[in-house]
Amino acid sequence: MKQKLSIVKIGGNIIEDQESLSQFLQLFAQLEGKKVLVHGGGKRATDFSKKLGIESKMVDGRRITDAQSLEVVVMVYAGLVNKNIVAQLQASNCNAIGLSGADANTIIAKKRPVNEINFGFVGDVIAVNAESISRLLSAAFVPVFCALTHDGRGQLFNTNADTIASEVAIALSHTYDTTLYYCFEKKGVLRAISDxxxxxxxxxxxxYQKLKQQKIIADGMLPKLENCFHALNNRVQRVCIGDLSMLEPKAQLFTTITL
Structure with missing residues (x-):
C-alpha cells in the first residue's frame, strides 16, 4: 500500500497577506503524512521590480521574463519568499527545506518556444527527478519549491507554480498515493464570482466543458483546471481547489476535481 503524500500549491494573495500566510503554514505544518509545498511570488516580484525601476510586462496574466526580470524573480522567489516560508514552517516544528528546480536537479525545463509572444526566460517542465525528491521525503524533510526551474546547462527559468505542482504530483504518484491541493483565496471554484x-x-x-461554455469558468481559472485534469490523467489520485480552510481535518467546503 502506497504512503499518502500531499502536494500543496499556495496562491499569491495568501503569500501577500501575512495573517493568511501564517494561518496557512500552521495548517500545512499539521498535515499528516509526507508533503510538499509549491509557491510563486509574482506580486512581490512586481513590487520589487517597481522599486528597482524595472517595468513588469504581463500578457494574459503571464510574466514576460527578460534578463532583468529573471534576476528579480530569482531573488524574490528563491530568496525572500521561499526563506520566509521555510523559517515560519521551522517555527511550527515542520522540517522544511527550500528548493528551486535546480537544487538536486529536481525539475528540468526547456525555454518556451517563441510563437506569437516571446516570454523570454520562461521554462516549460520536461522532467521531474522523483528520486531526488523522494530521498528528501524519506529523510523526513518537507520540500518547499519556488517557481524556478533549470535546463541542466546553467540557465534558470521562471516557471508557472501551478504547473510545477502538477508535474511534481505526477512524478511522485508512481511511488505515493498523491493528493494535489491548489490553495488560494477563494473557497473553491465559484458558480458566481460575486457569491x-x-x-x-x-x-x-x-x-467542466459545460462550465466553460457558460463562461462560469474563465480567465485565470482555465489554466488551473487544465493542470488539474492533466494531473488526474497521469495517475494523481485526487485534486482539490479551495482556501486555506481546505486543509483542516474536517473541511467540507471546497472543490474536488475528478475525471
Missing part, C-alpha cells in the same frame, strides 16, 4: 459561498463542490471533465 463567495457558491462553491461548485465537484467538477468532472463533462461538467
Amino acid at each position: 463567495e459561498d457558491s462553491v461548485i463542490r465537484r467538477i468532472n471533465m463533462e461538467s
